[in-house]
Amino acid sequence: MRVDLRNIFASKSFTAWAVCSLAFLCAVLGSCQKRTTVEPKVVPAEARDLNIRVLLKNNADSAKLSTAGGFDVACTDGTSAHFTPGEVDIVPWNGMIRLGRHSFAGDVDLQVKDTFVTIDGRKYRGDVRIIIDARGGLDVINELDVENYLAGVVGEEMPAYWEPEALKAQAVAARTYCLYIKHRFGTDRQWDVKATEANQMYGGLESESAMVRTALDATAGQVLTCDNGDGPGGIFPTYYSSTCGGHTEDSKNVFGDSYKPLSGVDCQYCKKTAGEKYMNWKPVVLPSSVVTAKITSGYSSLEGLTTVDKIVPTRVSDYGSTGRIAMLKVVDNKGKTGILRGEDLRLTLDPSGKVLKSTWCNISKQPDGSFKFSNGRGFGHGVGMCQYGALGMAREGFGYKEVLSYYYPNSDLVKIY
Numbered sequence: 001m002r003v004d005l006r007n008i009f010a011s012k013s014f015t016a017w018a019v020c021s022l023a024f025l026c027a028v029l030g031s032c033q034k035r036t037t038v039e040p041k042v043v044p045a046e047a048r049d050l051n052i053r054v055l056l057k058n059n060a061d062s063a064k065l066s067t068a069g070g071f072d073v074a075c076t077d078g079t080s081a082h083f084t085p086g087e088v089d090i091v092p093w094n095g096m097i098r099l100g101r102h103s104f105a106g107d108v109d110l111q112v113k114d115t116f117v118t119i120d121g122r123k124y125r126g127d128v129r130i131i132i133d134a135r136g137g138l139d140v141i142n143e144l145d146v147e148n149y150l151a152g153v154v155g156e157e158m159p160a161y162w163e164p165e166a167l168k169a170q171a172v173a174a175r176t177y178c179l180y181i182k183h184r185f186g187t188d189r190q191w192d193v194k195a196t197e198a199n200q201m202y203g204g205l206e207s208e209s210a211m212v213r214t215a216l217d218a219t220a221g222q223v224l225t226c227d228n229g230d231g232p233g234g235i236f237p238t239y240y241s242s243t244c245g246g247h248t249e250d251s252k253n254v255f256g257d258s259y260k261p262l263s264g265v266d267c268q269y270c271k272k273t274a275g276e277k278y279m280n281w282k283p284v285v286l287p288s289s290v291v292t293a294k295i296t297s298g299y300s301s302l303e304g305l306t307t308v309d310k311i312v313p314t315r316v317s318d319y320g321s322t323g324r325i326a327m328l329k330v331v332d333n334k335g336k337t338g339i340l341r342g343e344d345l346r347l348t349l350d351p352s353g354k355v356l357k358s359t360w361c362n363i364s365k366q367p368d369g370s371f372k373f374s375n376g377r378g379f380g381h382g383v384g385m386c387q388y389g390a391l392g393m394a395r396e397g398f399g400y401k402e403v404l405s406y407y408y409p410n411s412d413l414v415k416i417y
């Protein structure tokens with residue numbers, strides 16, 4: 001999961017916002033951790049909380065949809081239609097939505113007659129809503145119950161062949177995360193989560209597997225809560241990322257929120273399971289012209305910068321000798337400065353997040369003016385559960401509850417349905 005900062009702080013100007021510390025691993029792990037309890041049905045979730053609306057396509061100019069059993073359409077303009085089995089082209093058309101030869105002057109809800117519907121070649125459970133977005137393109141939204149949604153998430157976010165206890169930890173983290181995002185943002189828009197790394201990867205029916213279903217069934221309805229949580233049962237955004245590199249990060253340094261379970265912890269597990277390409281990534285060199293262009297086009301407040309001359313970390317997480325860059329200053333060749341979070345800079349320079357793998361690195365200027373990102377450690381934002389660390393803990397015999405309480409300290413495991 002790579003959380004899109006813009007998704008959370010909503011502005012590129014501050015839009016530009018928006019996926020744990022035992023100082024050492026206790027020899028007797030259980031003795032220094034908060035005990036977790038599963039309390040069946042202590043906080044019943046509202047039924048409305050248990051459907052997830054997934055944004056499959058955003059501002060698209062077309063989509064192909066097919067069913068084996070046909071579907072019914074109800075449009076918000078009051079019209080309806082029945083479609084027989086087969087493939088239908090969907091396009092925006094003069095502010096309307098055209099499905100095959102039918103045009104609708106409002107949002108359309110498709111009620112599918114089968115187990116699944118195929119959209120652009122991928123199969124999805126549940127129903128579909130299609131809307132014309134503010135820019136005139138199509139938004140395609142898949143709505144289904146949370147457990148079926150998670151069946152299409154867990155296997156995308158963690159290999160289904162990994163240890164069962166790691167998959168269970170992933171299931172609880174993914175469940176809590178999506179319910180939190182729905183609670184926090186879903187009321188102001190027609191969808192709850194994106195189907196991408198911006199929230200959680202969702203691959204639909206074809207991403208499901210027996211191993212993932214087993215992990216979901218074993219943890220059904222279980223979420224993590226905390227004292228200052230928000231939403232059903234007091235949940236919080238259970239971010240997670242691939243490889244912390246040795247220490248997870250305080251959420252306030254990356255996402256700005258300060259839930260107690262999102263404080264950084266030492267992690268000695270991922271180094272036993274993650275490969276070198278994640279633990280110690282190779283240096284990346286970017287020309288100053290590229291750095292300048294990406295920063296100035298990414299932030300309206302930084303448009304006035306000329307050629308970026310220096311990148312100076314102003315706050316670095318303290319993990320001992322090194323740490324992640326939390327905040328930094330960019331300085332142009334005329335002395336003008338701008339301030340950015342380290343994670344914002346990383347994803348502005350590399351939106352994929354796969355080249356500049358983390359903010360745990362050194363930034364130095366080269367003789368030719370380019371910038372070198374070296375001594376890189378870890379893959380991802382580093383907040384919350386370290387997925388390779390969860391694998392490492394599971395391999396050493398820890399159960400999913402221990403994994404979760406390790407990476408989300410001061411959290412409680414609660415069953416809400």
Ligand SMILES: [Zn+2]
Nearest residue numbers: 244267270386
């Ligand atoms: Zn780790």
